[in-house]
Every structure is written in C-alpha cells, then in structure tokens.
Amino acid sequence: MATxxxxxxxxxxxNYQQLQQKHxxxxxVLKNCIxxxxxxxxxxxxxxxxxxxxxxxxxxxxxxVGNPTVATMVFLSMLLTGFGVYDRLGQFAGAGxxxxxxxxxxxxxxxxxxxxxxxxxxxxxxxxxxxxxxxILFGVFSAFVVALIKTLLVIWGxx
Amino acid sequence: xxxxxxxxxxxxxxxxxxxxxxQQVTDSQLTLMKKTNPSPIVTQKNKSKDQIKDIEQxxxxxxxxxxxxxxxGKKDTLVVYKVKHLYRFKMKKIEKxxxxxxxxxxxxxxxxxxxxxxxxxxxVRLDEKMKSSKYTGKKAEKRFNEIVKMTKELK
Numbered sequence: 001m002a003t004x005x006x007x008x009x010x011x012x013x014x015n016y017q018q019l020q021q022k023h024x025x026x027x028x029v030l031k032n033c034i035x036x037x038x039x040x041x042x043x044x045x046x047x048x049x050x051x052x053x054x055x056x057x058x059x060x061x062x063x064x065v066g067n068p069t070v071a072t073m074v075f076l077s078m079l080l081t082g083f084g085v086y087d088r089l090g091q092f093a094g095a096g097x098x099x100x101x102x103x104x105x106x107x108x109x110x111x112x113x114x115x116x117x118x119x120x121x122x123x124x125x126x127x128x129x130x131x132x133x134x135x136i137l138f139g140v141f142s143a144f145v146v147a148l149i150k151t152l153l154v155i156w157g158x159x
Numbered sequence: 160x161x162x163x164x165x166x167x168x169x170x171x172x173x174x175x176x177x178x179x180x181x182q183q184v185t186d187s188q189l190t191l192m193k194k195t196n197p198s199p200i201v202t203q204k205n206k207s208k209d210q211i212k213d214i215e216q217x218x219x220x221x222x223x224x225x226x227x228x229x230x231x232g233k234k235d236t237l238v239v240y241k242v243k244h245l246y247r248f249k250m251k252k253i254e255k256x257x258x259x260x261x262x263x264x265x266x267x268x269x270x271x272x273x274x275x276x277x278x279x280x281x282x283v284r285l286d287e288k289m290k291s292s293k294y295t296g297k298k299a300e301k302r303f304n305e306i307v308k309m310t311k312e313l314k
Binding site for chain 1 (some may be wrong): 276278
C-alpha cells in the first residue's frame with residue numbers, strides 16, 4: 001500500500017516527504033515504554049494495597065475484593081482528573097496511566113469537564129461516555145464471547 | 160521552597176514517622192506478605208492435636224504450597240494454604256489433589272479447603288485470639304463456623 005502510494009507521488013511530493021522525514025522528531029519509544037511500565041506498575045501496586053486494606057479491615061475475600069478495589073481506583077482517578085493531576089500523569093506515562101482501570105475514570109470525567117459548558121443534559125450527560133462508551137461496549141462484548149467459549153468448553157468437558 | 164519539594168519533604172516525614180521500633184508486630188499483620196506457619200488449632204481446648212498435626216504435615220508436603228494452617232472444629236476441619244506464585248495458574252488442580260489426598264487418608268473427617276488469603280488471615284487471627292485465656296472454646300467454635308461459612312460463600 002505504502003509503496004504503491006509512493007509510486008503515484010509527484011517528484012515534488014517525494015522531495016517534500018524526504019524533507020519532512022529529515023526534520024521529523026523521532027519518538028522515544030523505549031523511554032515511553034519504560035515510563036508506562038513503571039507508572040502502570042505503581043498504579044497496580046496502589047490497587048493491590050487497596051485490596052489488601054479491604055481484606056484486612058472488612059469482610060472481603062480475595063475473590064470478592066476486586067469490586068470495591070476497582071470502584072475505589074476509578075473514584076480516585078476521577079478526583080485526580082478533576083484536580084488536573086491525572087492529565088499531567090497521562091502526559092508523562094501515556095499508556096501506563098490509560099490502560100489500567102483508572103484510565104476509565106479519567107476518560108469519563110475528562111469528557112464531562114470538556115462538555116460542561118454545553119449544559120448538564122446535552123453537554124455532560126450526552127458526552128460523558130463519549131470515550132468510555134467504547135470501553136463499556138467492547139468490554140461487555142468480549143466478556144460475552146469469553147463466557148460463551150468457557151460455557152462450550154465446560155459442556156464439552158475440556159474444563 | 161518549591162511546591163514539589165514541599166510535597167517530597169512531607170511524604171518523607173510521613174514515611175519516617177511511621178517507623179516505630181517499639182511497636183509490636185503480630186503475625187496477622189504480616190500474614191499476607193510473609194510465611195507465618197501458624198500452629199494447628201483445635202477449637203475445643205481439651206482435644207488432642209495429634210491428628211491435626213499429621214494433616215498439616217501431609218498438606219505441607221505438597222511442593223506447590225508454602226504456608227499451611229489447619230483448624231479443627233466440632234464437625235469440620237478447615238485446611239487453608241498459600242500457593243507459590245508460579246503455581247497459582249494451577250490452583251484448581253492443586254485443590255483437587257489436596258482434597259483427594261485428604262479424603263483418602265482421613266475418610267472420617269469433613270474437610271473444607273481454601274486458598275483464599277482472607278480465610279488464611281482469619282485463621283491466623285483466630286490462632287492469636289486463642290492464645291488468650293479469656294477466649295473460650297465456644298467463642299472459638301462460633302468464629303470458626305463463621306470462617307467456614309465465608310469459604311462456602313466463595314463457591
């Protein structure tokens with residue numbers, strides 16, 4: 001695809017592309033990966049600490065502790081987004097802050113803040129799940145597919 | 160002083176203030192982080208611990224486990240264990256094997272098996288409480304039944 005596109009280019013376009021490639025700032029992929037790894041890891045450590053807190057001080061077992069932990073993490077990231085801290089963290093860590101469940105809270109609140117000038121119903125209500133809606137949709141769909149596969153494997157006696 | 164420096168200083172002070180050498184650390188406080196090997200517990204204080212010690216040794220002989228706690232109540236016997244990190248993918252298989260071994264060796268006992276950290280923590284807490292003379296066998300049996308009920312809720 002790329003080679004056929006290059007063939008159709010005029011000499012001027014090709015020259016421009018070469019010039020653009022010369023001045024293009026290279027992305028520090030490795031550095032970004034390391035940053036994402038550490039920040040994502042720290043977020044997970046905080047999540048683990050919160051789940052241990054619930055296990056220690058409340059009657060949550062290892063299996064049921066996931067729900068309050070996720071809720072707390074999402075709530076904390078929502079607060080941090082409101083205070084403008086999570087945006088800075090997102091700029092620094094990229095995927096490291098977007099991939100954990102905290103990224104979901106950030107996606108919901110940042111969209112709500114962005115559209116609040118358009119009113120509460122059509123602005124905040126209508127646009128709150130603009131980003132997070134796709135996460136919910138594909139999350140529910142993939143959960144359905146996985147559950148279907150598991151049910152079939154259980155019926156066939158594999159699991 | 161810049162705001163970030165102030166925050167770092169505050170965080171350091173908070174961390175240092177939490178280090179108190181004289182504070183006594185109980186096993187239950189660290190049970191989720193390290194091996195505690197609690198002694199076998201019998202809720203009825205006059206009952207022999209011989210069989211329960213054998214059960215603990217048999218379960219500990221599994222190479223996938225690193226911490227085992229056994230509690231014997233009036234009707235049930237609770238076996239709780241921690242699985243080594245890399246073997247946690249085979250949790251169901253390990254549970255099945257332990258169950259099979261226990262049923263074969265001790266057919267008269269009614270076993271409840273769990274690998275849940277919360278159940279382990281509560282077992283260690285029960286062990287600590289039982290060391291106090293004020294904690295009666297009746298109270299221990301009641302707490303034991305609550306822990307067993309908690310394991311049933313998981314399934």
